[in-house]
Amino acid sequence: MNASSAAALYVLLVDDDHDVLAANARFLRVSGLDVVVADCATVAVERLKEGPVDAIVTDLVMPGQNGIEFARRARELQPFVPVLFFSGYASVPDVVSAMRLGAVDFLEKPVEPEHLLTRLLALADGPVGAAHTRGAFDLSEAMPFRxxxxxxxxxLIETSLAQHQGRIADVLKALKINRRTLNEKMARLGIRRDHAID
Amino acid sequence: MNASSAAALYVLLVDDDHDVLAANARFLRVSGLDVVVADCATVAVERLKEGPVDAIVTDLVMPGQNGIEFARRARELQPFVPVLFFSGYASVPDVVSAMRLGAVDFLEKPVEPEHLLTRLLALADGPVGAAHTRGAFDLSEAMPFRxxxxxxxxxLIETSLAQHQGRIADVLKALKINRRTLNEKMARLGIRRDHAID
DNA sequence: GTCTGGTCGGCAAAATCTTGCCGATTAAGC
DNA sequence: GCTTAATCGGCAAGATTTTGCCGACCAGAC
Known part of the structure; x- marks a missing residue:
């Protein structure tokens, strides 16, 4: 929450451009974060093996292992660490891959240090990877429980229905639900079994 | 709807460019999908109110409500529907927003119909981005419906509880649920509100 | 035509869930 | 000690849901 106290964010910053790396690291440090740097994926991975970090900020394009590969590896070591990418040449597919891999954010180069800081701090309060860790379900407070x-x-019903090509009997078995009940629910929820024969 | 032929995917295609819309719809149809079109978010939303679709494919940039807004609205109506965006002017932040909202894919314009089809079919068998889009809920068929x-x-309850630091009163408001009911459920489900101080 | 497998929906009893009312408990303040 | 705010849980009337039983349909097989 507050970056002031001892509970400073511990960030792993990865970038092959030493100047940018140093500059950003310095900025984040004076802003109160604990920063550890790495100039390539290999070093970064070594660093991760030593212990947990609160967040990883990595360039997408790097000589050797690229950011996506690195993130995948990082996830193996620390499954829940938020990974934040940045890149100057990000293509849409890159971003899609990154986000699918669970990136929590994606910044464009040149990265403004203040911006980066803002994003990192945002990670601190807001339930972090909520978006993908939890799925599109608990969308905000919007919908009431019921x-x-x-x-x-x-x-569940629609999925199962589709999965069994609309054969009620199979859905019944799969969901272990009473036929009458399933029928009732489908009626109530307005589910039609379009998924006809195949 | 068209219950005659196959267990075809029922896709809602949204695009303000009528020509592209028609062309893609035609292609998908001859490829065996059931397609319903909409040339703006408003129409698309109306369509969604009528009943569930298997997937939504929408342009990101549209006059009136943009794709992200639309997707958000769509999620309210059909929380689990896979949404696939496409756009010619996608900026990285756009893609990030879209993916966070649970998009399963993001294509670039011009969209090659074959490519679109491939992606859609991919959704059909292996719930692709499932891992994060859907959360850990519709995993195996193992567990019965109940x-x-x-x-x-x-x-839902645990999440909301955590989100409000265990303050029941807030959870009540957020979930719009009766206090007595929440208590009952918590008792039944064996949920304790540990969430102490932070 | 007749039979069979797969589905539906009406009905009503049984099982569950929801919720208002009320008193109890606990922690914090006055 | 007394008051207030936030929670809990017992109880019971109501509201909903679940299910078994039964008859009906429809399509394809015989």
């Missing part, structure tokens, strides 16, 4: 549960029921 | 719904309820 509605969400119903939505989930609908999802 | 159990899964309960697990989801538990998740």
């Amino acid at each position: 509605a969400r549960v119903l939505a989930y029921e609908r999802h | 159990a899964r719904v309960l697990a989801y309820e538990r998740h």
